[in-house]
Amino acid sequence: MLERSGKRHLWTLLAVCVLLGTNTAAIGQVRVGVGIAVPGLSIGINVPSYPQLVPIPGYPVYYAPQLGVNLFFYDGLYWTYAGDSWYYSSWYDGPWYLVEPELVPDFLLRVPIRYYRRPPPYFLHWSREGPPRWGEHWGHAWEQRRPGWDRWNRAAVPPRAPLPGFQRQYPRGRYPDVDRQRTLENRYYRYSPREPRDRSRLPAPQMGQRLAPQPGRPAPQQRRPEAPPQAHRTPPGAEQQRAIQQPGFNRPPARSGQPRPDVSRRPAAQPPRQREERDNSGRPPGQQQGDQRQPHGQRGNEHRQNQRPPG
Numbered sequence: 001m002l003e004r005s006g007k008r009h010l011w012t013l014l015a016v017c018v019l020l021g022t023n024t025a026a027i028g029q030v031r032v033g034v035g036i037a038v039p040g041l042s043i044g045i046n047v048p049s050y051p052q053l054v055p056i057p058g059y060p061v062y063y064a065p066q067l068g069v070n071l072f073f074y075d076g077l078y079w080t081y082a083g084d085s086w087y088y089s090s091w092y093d094g095p096w097y098l099v100e101p102e103l104v105p106d107f108l109l110r111v112p113i114r115y116y117r118r119p120p121p122y123f124l125h126w127s128r129e130g131p132p133r134w135g136e137h138w139g140h141a142w143e144q145r146r147p148g149w150d151r152w153n154r155a156a157v158p159p160r161a162p163l164p165g166f167q168r169q170y171p172r173g174r175y176p177d178v179d180r181q182r183t184l185e186n187r188y189y190r191y192s193p194r195e196p197r198d199r200s201r202l203p204a205p206q207m208g209q210r211l212a213p214q215p216g217r218p219a220p221q222q223r224r225p226e227a228p229p230q231a232h233r234t235p236p237g238a239e240q241q242r243a244i245q246q247p248g249f250n251r252p253p254a255r256s257g258q259p260r261p262d263v264s265r266r267p268a269a270q271p272p273r274q275r276e277e278r279d280n281s282g283r284p285p286g287q288q289q290g291d292q293r294q295p296h297g298q299r300g301n302e303h304r305q306n307q308r309p310p311g
Contacts, residue, residue: 043082045069047093049171053163056115060107060160063115070116074108075199076161076191084120088202091181092167097203101138105198106149109134164189 053062053073062073070081078089086104087096114128135143166188193199
């Protein structure tokens, strides 16, 4: 009896643990669902660099086979199916914007299940070679608003949009914010959508909106304001070098209160002259009035007579 009672309690305890685990998982799923329903923010998709996109044969759509998410590229935009909702973005790692089921393009809905890298559990009950049964999943009301989504002329498939290859230059460390994304798109990717009317109905990104940081990815770099152009400045020492090359630089400075002589207006140098001082009569010194110069020979005779000894 005791052995049977112990086994019964053991099975009861196991059942309680299973129920608690189920409730915890359900709570976790609800939290994730609420988190990814916010448009323009992170939805749990972390693509560190520009992904490899491969065309799907027979469809104007690309998919990312090396990623573990349902990432597609169609008509100039990235599309992802996560948490039972469709999102779009103009950049490979968001921000993502929620799209109502009535606005999802037809060719995205036609992609076979085999190209979904992370299909939801209810996809597994359908054929992998065909598209998901969206009318069965979203209800009869949706199917009435989207008649003919699963029928098209396979011989007249539109061409694929060009890939925005310029985004390879912006991996995780250089990933731009929303304002910078719009500027780069206008500069490097001027693609006109094939269905502009449907594109205009999509939720538009808000200018000035920033990405929400998520685990494993740093916040995007903010664009630094460009510095205004600086006026031309003379290199240090140029003024002094220019002054040395000018004439008259080594002359002593003028005394305070006296203007410095202008070297450029100084008269030209004249040849030196022998200075002659003249008296009032205009004669040079040594020739006074009444004096006459004696010849050189007579002056020599008088000098020798003065030196002759007395007889």
